[in-house]
Amino acid sequence: MTIDGKIAKEGDKILFTRNGIEMIGEVFKVREESVIVSISKADAYLINVETPLTVVSHKNYQIITQ
Template identity: 85%
Template structure:
């Protein structure tokens, strides 16, 4: 993925890759260097995280909405 020309805002849908799996999620909170994203419980299981919240750097997502 490429560096974003614009940062996502809360509520935006984004696409990112984690552990070789492409995942769609919704931005929950925007931070200076990253966003906190809500993903499905199934996707959380697939990437082996305990909660449906994950952090994604602004450099590693694509806005899809």
């Protein structure tokens, strides 16, 4: 669960840290233990990944808009 015990839904904006960089992404798909998040191409480049989709554990994000 997230810090406040809530799990994000598809379309929610979340705040998370990847490679020491805080970023905001939109939840694309909710899984049992994690969410798949869409980030900007610029953020994907910053964290050195080839796709703008990344996986974030429910333990490692904060919901900023629902």
